[in-house]
Amino acid sequence: xxxxxxxxxxxxxxxxxxxxxxxxxxxxxxxxxxxxxxxxxxxxxxxxxxxxxxxxxxxxxxxxxxxxxxxxxxxxxxxxxxxxxxxxxxxxxxxxxxxxxxxxxxxxxxxxxxxxxxxxxxxxxxxxxxxxxxxxxxxxxxxxxxxxxxxxxxxxxxxxxxxxxxxxxxxxxxxxxxxxxxxxxxxxxxxxxxxxxxxxxxxxxxxxxxxxxxxxxxxxxxxxxxxxxxxxxxxxxxxxxxxxxxxxxxxxxxxxxxxxxxxxxxxxxxxxxxxxxxxxxxxxxxxxxxxxxxxxxxxxxxxxxxxxxxxxxxxxxxxxxxxxxxxxxxxx
Amino acid sequence: xxxxxxxxxxxxxxxxxxxxxxxxxxxxxxxxxxxxxxxxxxxxxxxxxxxxxxxxxxxxxxxxxxxxxxxxxxxxxxxxxxxxxxxxxxxxxxxxxxxxxxxxxxxxxxxxxxxxxxxxxxxxxxxxxxxxxxxxxxxxxxxxxxxxxxxxxxxxxxxxxxxxxxxxxxxxxxxxxxxxxxxxxxxxxxxxxxxxxxxxxxxxxxxxxxxxxxxxxxxxxxxxxxxxxxxxxxxxxxxxxxxxxxxxxxxxxxxxxxxxxxxxxxxxxxxxxxxxxxxxxxxxxxxxxxxxxxxxxxxxxxxxxxxxxxxxxxxxxxxxxxxxxxxxxxxx
Numbered sequence: 001x002x003x004x005x006x007x008x009x010x011x012x013x014x015x016x017x018x019x020x021x022x023x024x025x026x027x028x029x030x031x032x033x034x035x036x037x038x039x040x041x042x043x044x045x046x047x048x049x050x051x052x053x054x055x056x057x058x059x060x061x062x063x064x065x066x067x068x069x070x071x072x073x074x075x076x077x078x079x080x081x082x083x084x085x086x087x088x089x090x091x092x093x094x095x096x097x098x099x100x101x102x103x104x105x106x107x108x109x110x111x112x113x114x115x116x117x118x119x120x121x122x123x124x125x126x127x128x129x130x131x132x133x134x135x136x137x138x139x140x141x142x143x144x145x146x147x148x149x150x151x152x153x154x155x156x157x158x159x160x161x162x163x164x165x166x167x168x169x170x171x172x173x174x175x176x177x178x179x180x181x182x183x184x185x186x187x188x189x190x191x192x193x194x195x196x197x198x199x200x201x202x203x204x205x206x207x208x209x210x211x212x213x214x215x216x217x218x219x220x221x222x223x224x225x226x227x228x229x230x231x232x233x234x235x236x237x238x239x240x241x242x243x244x245x246x247x248x249x250x251x252x253x254x255x256x257x258x259x260x261x262x263x264x265x266x267x268x269x270x271x272x273x274x275x276x277x278x279x280x281x282x283x284x285x286x287x288x289x290x291x292x293x294x295x296x297x298x299x300x301x302x303x304x305x306x307x308x309x310x311x312x313x314x315x316x317x318x319x320x321x322x323x324x325x326x327x328x329x330x331x332x
Numbered sequence: 333x334x335x336x337x338x339x340x341x342x343x344x345x346x347x348x349x350x351x352x353x354x355x356x357x358x359x360x361x362x363x364x365x366x367x368x369x370x371x372x373x374x375x376x377x378x379x380x381x382x383x384x385x386x387x388x389x390x391x392x393x394x395x396x397x398x399x400x401x402x403x404x405x406x407x408x409x410x411x412x413x414x415x416x417x418x419x420x421x422x423x424x425x426x427x428x429x430x431x432x433x434x435x436x437x438x439x440x441x442x443x444x445x446x447x448x449x450x451x452x453x454x455x456x457x458x459x460x461x462x463x464x465x466x467x468x469x470x471x472x473x474x475x476x477x478x479x480x481x482x483x484x485x486x487x488x489x490x491x492x493x494x495x496x497x498x499x500x501x502x503x504x505x506x507x508x509x510x511x512x513x514x515x516x517x518x519x520x521x522x523x524x525x526x527x528x529x530x531x532x533x534x535x536x537x538x539x540x541x542x543x544x545x546x547x548x549x550x551x552x553x554x555x556x557x558x559x560x561x562x563x564x565x566x567x568x569x570x571x572x573x574x575x576x577x578x579x580x581x582x583x584x585x586x587x588x589x590x591x592x593x594x595x596x597x598x599x600x601x602x603x604x605x606x607x608x609x610x611x612x613x614x615x616x617x618x619x620x621x622x623x624x625x626x627x628x629x630x631x632x633x634x635x636x637x638x639x640x641x642x643x644x645x646x647x648x649x650x651x652x653x654x655x656x657x658x659x660x661x662x663x664x
Contacts, residue, residue, distance in 0.1 A: 002525045002543070004565045004602035004638060011605055014565075018604030021611040022624040058600035193334045211334070233336045233346075265597040267634050268390035270336035272350030273343055279353040292354040302599050302636075306336060332664050 001197040003302075008199045012055045012077055019062055023329055027065060033089040034075040034082065036062040041093060044071050045166045047175055048094045051103040051159060052087070053110050054079045056198070057219060060156060060298040063330025069163035070103075070328075078200040078301075079220045081110040087117035091126055099127035099172040103158060103179070105151025106134035107220075129172055131179035133158050135188040135309060137247055138216030139225045152219050153261035153298040154186040154309040157322065160331060164321035185314055187247055189240045190263065190307035192217040193230065196300040215239060219263070219300040233270070237277035240308045245285070248312060252286030255313040257322055262296035263305035271295065274306055291322045297330070333529040335634075340531045344387045344409055351394055355661055359397060365421040366407040366414065368394040373425060376403050377498045379507055380426045383435040383491060384419070385442050386411040388530070389551060392488060392630040395662025401495035402435075402660075410532040410633075411552045413442040419449035423458055431459035431504040435490060435511070437483025438466035439552075461504055463511035465490050467520040467641060469579055470548030471557045484551050485593035485630040486518040486641040489654065492663060496653035517646055519579055521572045522595065522639035524549040525562065528632040547571060551595070551632040565602070569609035572640045577617070580644060584618030589654055591641035594628035598636055603627065606638055623654045629662070 005011045012034060019036065020029035028037045038044065051061045052074030061073035072090045076082040091100055100121075104114045111132065118128045135154030137147050162170075162179050170178065192214045195205030198221060206223040208214055213236065216224035230236075250256075260275045262268070275294045282289050290313055313319055337343045344366060351368065352361035360369045370376065383393045384406030393405035404422045408414040423432055432453075436446045443464065450460045467486030469479050494502075494511050502510065524546045527537030530553060538555040540546055545568065548556035562568075582588075592607045594600070607626045614621050622645055645651055 002545070002562045002636075004525070004568065004598060004606050006564045006566050006605065006609070011601065014608045015601050015604040018606070018608035018611065018626065021607055021621075022604075022626050056599075056601065058604070063600075193336070213334070230334045232338045234338050236336065264599045265634065265636075266336060267388075267596045267631060268395075268628075269343065269347050269388065269633070272347040272354075272390070273338065274336050274350070275353055276346045276350035277338070279350065289353075294350065294354050296600075299599060301601070302597065304334075304597075304634075329664060332661060 003199050005199060012075055015055065016062070016075060026327065030089070033086040035072055035086065035090045036065050036075065037072040037093065038065055038067070041071070042095070044098065046098055047166045047170065047172050048098050048100045049103060049159070049163055049166055050074065050090055050100060052076070052082050053105050054081055056301045057298050059330035064156060064159045064328050066326060066328030068167055068324060068326030069159050069331060079198060081113045084113050084116035084120065087114055088120055091117065091121045091128060094126070096125055101162065101172060101175050102128065102130035103155065103162065104130055104132050105155055106132050106149055107151065127172060129176050131158070131176055131183065133183055135183065135186045137187045138189055150218055152188045152190065153259060153307045154188045154311070156297045157186060157257065157259060157309065157311055158182055161318055161321045163326065164324045181314065182311065182318065185312040186309065187244055188307050188309040189243055190217050190305060191215050191236055191240065192224065192263065192303055192305035194304040196221050196264065196303035198301060217305060219298065233274045234277045237274060237281055241278065241281045244310050248310070250285065250287060253288055255288045255290050257291035257311040257313055258289055259297070259309035260294040261298060261307045261309065263303040263307065264296060264299035265302045265304045266306055268295070271306060278308060290319045335531050337531060344407055347387070348394070348407060358659065362421065365418040367404055367418065367422045368397050368407065369404040369425060370397055370399070373403070374427070376430065378430055379498045379502065379504050380430050380432045381435060381491070381495055381498055382406065382422050382432060384408070384414050385437050386413055388633045389630050391662035396488060396491045396660050398658060398660030400499055400656060400658030401491050401663060411530060413439070413445040416445050416448035416452065419446055420452055423449065423453045423460060426458070428457055433494065433504060433507050434460065434462035435487065435494065436462055436464045437487055438464050438481055439483065459504060461508050463490070463508055463515065465515055467515065467518045469519045470521055482550055484520045484522065485591060485639045486520045486643070488629045489518060489589065489591060489641065489643055490514055493650055493653045495658065496656045513646065514643065514650065517644040518641065519576055520639050520641040521575055522549050522637060523547050523568055523572065524556065524595065524635055524637035526636040528553050528596065528635035530633060549637060551630065565606045566609045569606060569613055573610065573613045576640070576642050580642070582617065582619060585620055587620045587622050587645040589623035589643040589645055590621055591629070592626040593630060593639045593641065595635040595637035595639060596628060596631035597634040598638055600627070603638060610640060622651045
């Protein structure tokens with residue numbers, strides 16, 4: 001599998017350099033700890049939002065650093081969370097007079113790293129708390145109804161809402177509480193047409209026939225809950241909407257936000273065709289769609305696939321916060 | 333080749349519906365003529381910019397419709413230009429008191445369509461003129477030095493600069509003259525790691541070995557000028573920069589803008605790694621890089637590949653116009 005890389009072990013470093021080349025006017029890059037940060041750190045809101053995780057999910061998370069969203073993204077190696085020392089170094093860049101909210105995707109290795117850093121930095125006198133995003137509602141396998149609850153594409157909506165609320169002066173406890181409510185109303189399901197090819201791993205990706213799709217895949221090459229022959233965008237949309245309907249048990253007229261996320265190698269044409277099928281299904285269900293975002297926001301290297309996130313909008317402010325303009329590379 | 337589509341003949345329509353679902357607050361969609369337009373048409377600048385072309389190049393061009401860039405994008409079928417009637421319908425939406433600049437990519441079929449519409453509409457009393465973007469400087473084959481001069485990714489920079497100048501009150505003749513100077517300083521070269529798979533065509537795409545790259549490819553599946561074994565991002569960067577150097581014959585300290593464009597199925601990680609190699613080569617050459625953009629701007633369906641565009645900045649205003657904020661879906 002050809003990849004436009006040099007030494008694979010230097011890929012994250014090369015990538016972050018390249019990103020800094022594009023945005024050096026507004027973004028800083030700490031090479032030692034692979035941290036992308038807003039340059040005007042001293043002008044930040046009272047609560048500083050820090051996220052991050054393994055690389056290979058671009059533009060997440062560094063593309064969401066900027067006014068109105070994240071203040072920093074701490075970048076691990078490909079599909080590996082950042083080390084606690086990297087996260088601690090990010091926290092150390094923040095004035096002790098401010099407080100810090102960590103936004104963590106629900107993978108054990110990510111939680112271990114972020115919470116280890118949180119514990120150390122609290123001891124050193126920083127005010128730190130966290131939320132854990134667990135929007136993935138795909139099931140473990142056909143015979144189990146255990147949800148996986150990984151943190152996937154919906155995380156970007158959490159960045160957006162909390163980033164806007166932080167601008168509005170929300171305190172750390174308020175942001176944590178808001179994050180937890182939003183996350184409880186946020187569900188995502190993904191489907192793959194091809195696996196991700198991880199250049200840093202010798203492991204074989206999952207197998208998928210030329211005519212098959214795999215429902216419920218993860219963002220690190222994890223397999224899904226069911227393989228099926230691929231028919232059309234509409235059939236994918238129906239499967240994902242039906243699963244989400246059974247979770248939300250929505251009623252006509254309820255307000256939702258929609259995120260259609262390309263998983264890395266899906267052209268925008270296909271993402272928009274799928275979004276159009278979601279539009280039609282939402283109309284049939286009588287849902288009141290208040291916000292829509294389509295694009296490759298949180299990816300899995302070169303996986304061909306798509307995910308659908310829905311957020312039940314419980315508070316009209318959520319819609320306003322989603323719509324507010326921001327100054328980041330990747331939230332348009 | 334699985335594609336997230338329904339009926340392939342309805343794909344463009346489905347896609348534009350999906351796009352309109354996302355941006356219906358600011359974007360209108362004429363279903364009959366596949367035109368995406370700014371909703372506040374009556375508030376437009378004195379010169380209205382219209383572009384478009386075949387579909388399959390998303391987000392070009394509809395992603396660049398909005399304040400500060402295009403007023404309308406007219407969308408053909410996959411890799412087919414819009415018909416003259418579609419373009420005429422777009423022009424007809426504009427108040428006769430304004431004038432119109434068509435931005436056309438240099439393909440004979442595109443030129444035929446756009447100029448036919450221009451001729452008809454001039455007769456009907458509209459003020460219309462055009463520029464033709466021909467930034468592609470790949471050579472025909474190894475044994476010829478004839479440049480192809482197709483209109484490719486650099487077109488997006490033309491949209492951006494002319495869109496900003498139109499906001500600043502440039503007249504139609506001024507915009508045409510500005511466009512022609514910018515285009516003369518704008519060169520692009522592309523390389524493919526895999527061909528595009530066009531679902532609307534029975535033609536076999538070009539063949540490429542598992543370990544090969546193809547320099548000088550086009551955006552409609554056209555083959556390039558040389559196949560080579562793939563080594564690394566850096567080797568691609570050196571090949572493209574050397575070709576561009578021989579054209580520009582630049583001197584140390586000269587000012588350039590850089591556009592690194594993913595051709596559809598290349599993850600952002602690889603685009604940024606390549607951008608970092610370009611950064612290093614620009615430093616070695618002593619070029620003064622004033623503007624950088626990285627991302628999938630003008631694609632070729634699911635082609636895996638990348639293009640490099642350079643624009644020699646002859647006037648400091650060009651830099652300002654490139655940097656000015658816009659309200660479009662896809663220029664961030």
